[in-house]
Amino acid sequence: xxxxxxxxxxxVRGEMCPMPVxxxxxxxxxxxxxxxxxxxATDPASKSDLESWARKxxxxxxxxxxxxxxxxxxxxxxxxxx
Amino acid sequence: MAEEKNRLVIVxxxxxADGLYPALILATTAVAQGKEAYLYFTFxxxxxxxxxxxxxxxxxxxxxxxxxxxxxxxxxxxxxxxLDMLRMAKESGVKIYACSPTMNLFGMxxxxxxxxxxxxxxxSTFLEIASDPKTLALFI
Numbered sequence: 438x439x440x441x442x443x444x445x446x447x448x449v450r451g452e453m454c455p456m457p458v459x460x461x462x463x464x465x466x467x468x469x470x471x472x473x474x475x476x477x478a479t480d481p482a483s484k485s486d487l488e489s490w491a492r493k494x495x496x497x498x499x500x501x502x503x504x505x506x507x508x509x510x511x512x513x514x515x516x517x518x519x
Numbered sequence: 520m521a522e523e524k525n526r527l528v529i530v531x532x533x534x535x536a537d538g539l540y541p542a543l544i545l546a547t548t549a550v551a552q553g554k555e556a557y558l559y560f561t562f563x564x565x566x567x568x569x570x571x572x573x574x575x576x577x578x579x580x581x582x583x584x585x586x587x588x589x590x591x592x593x594x595x596x597x598x599x600x601x602l603d604m605l606r607m608a609k610e611s612g613v614k615i616y617a618c619s620p621t622m623n624l625f626g627m628x629x630x631x632x633x634x635x636x637x638x639x640x641x642x643s644t645f646l647e648i649a650s651d652p653k654t655l656a657l658f659i
Contacts, residue, residue, distance in 0.1 A: 452597030455548045459607075462551040493552040 441499055441514055443475035444468050450479045450510060457483045458490045465496060465517050473499060476513040487513055495519045524655040526555040528648055531659055534563025534572075535579040536589055536601060542659045543604045546613045558608065559645050561618035565625075568617050568632050573602050602633070609635040616640050 447464045449457045457478045464474050476487065484501060491498045497516040504510040527549040531542040542558060549556040566572040577586045584592070590600070599607060609615055617632055619641040629639065649656045 449597065451595070455544045455551070456597045458548055458551050459611075490548075490552055 441473045441516075443514060444472045445474045447474060447476045449483075450477050452478070453480055454482050454486060456480075458486050461487060461490065461513075461515065462494070465515065468517055470517050470519065473514050473516045476511075476515060477504070478511050478513070479509055483511055483513075487515070491515060522653055524653050525553075526557070526651055526654040528557045528559065528645075528654050528656040529659055530645075530657070531558055531560045531564035531567070532562050533579075533659065534566035534576060535582075536576055536586070537578050537582045538659060539564065539567055539576065539601055540593075540598075540604070542657075543601070543608055545657070547604070547608050547611055550608075550611045550613055556608075556613045557616065557648055558613055559616045559618065559640070559648075561621050565618060565621045565627075567601055567605060568615070568636055569627065570631055570633055573605075573633055576601055605633070605635055614638075616645070 445464055445468055447460050449460050457476065457480050461474070461476050468474060488498060496518050499514040499516050501511060501513050504512045527546060529542045529546055531539055533539065542564075546556040546558050560568050566576055578584055578589045582589070598604070605615070614637050615635050617636050617639045619639050621627070622639065648654070
């Protein structure tokens with residue numbers, strides 16, 4: 438669906454709150470502004486938590502989708518904006 | 520419109536795993552959101568800052584699981600131990616304060632504390648930190 442190519446993948450499948458947000462934050466500091474990371478998560482709260490985190494930190498969730506290959510796995514593309 | 524609160528202050532007063540995890544989770548997440556975060560450990564919460572006690576902290580009876588069961592459940596969810604979470608909090612920039620009256624009460628010394636403590640403070644200093652209008656203060 439998206440042609441954006443992530444430069445880094447954060448695989449937090451199986452991990453619970455707050456790890457998806459903490460590890461996403463750690464990863465985003467390692468990429469350049471404008472670049473995109475991919476986050477794979479199964480925590481049911483990860484969607485609202487990462488959206489809220491992105492709003493607070495001024496980063497952008499480019500896409501959220503349920504992975505086609507694995508039910509219950511969310512795939513986020515997040516662009517570092519600052 | 521009121522200004523957004525950009526500082527989180529938590530009093531961690533309970534010496535149980537289920538009393539301490541929420542404090543650590545909220546503080547680390549606050550920093551990840553770009554806020555300042557302060558953890559003030561007092562009474563039972565001081566166990567986590569005490570070398571001799573930090574590793575033996577159990578869940579409360581109320582939680583209904585043993586220490587071993589809880590540790591198993593937490594590690595399945597990728598959650599670090601309480602001490603590792605405390606160190607993570609410190610590394611990410613959370614300020615860690617020990618409660619001076621609790622230390623007096625139990626005859627604790629600075630050498631008894633785990634290495635992450637930023638300062639030992641009392642009620643007056645705590646209230647000053649918590650009184651900033653942009654502070655959200657929670658008691659756990």
